[in-house]
Amino acid sequence: MNAWAKLVQKTYNANKHKSGYKLRNAMKDAKKVYKSVKNKGGEPVEEKKNRKTAKKRSTSKNRK
Secondary structure, three states, X not given: OOHHHHHHHHHHHHHOOOOOOOHHHHHHHXXXXXXXXXXXXXXOOOOOOOXXXXXXXXXXXXXX
């Protein structure tokens, strides 16, 4: 399990006693914590891969 999933699970378990608290609420709350730890250089967190940096597929326009 990666750091993001662990953080979401921990946040959800801590707040699930509140009425109407759902997994999506836990994800929103965990997002704030995850970004702050990532920006401050706290615990190492896994970087999310950017789809734009992936290798581009060749098309008929750029084939030679």
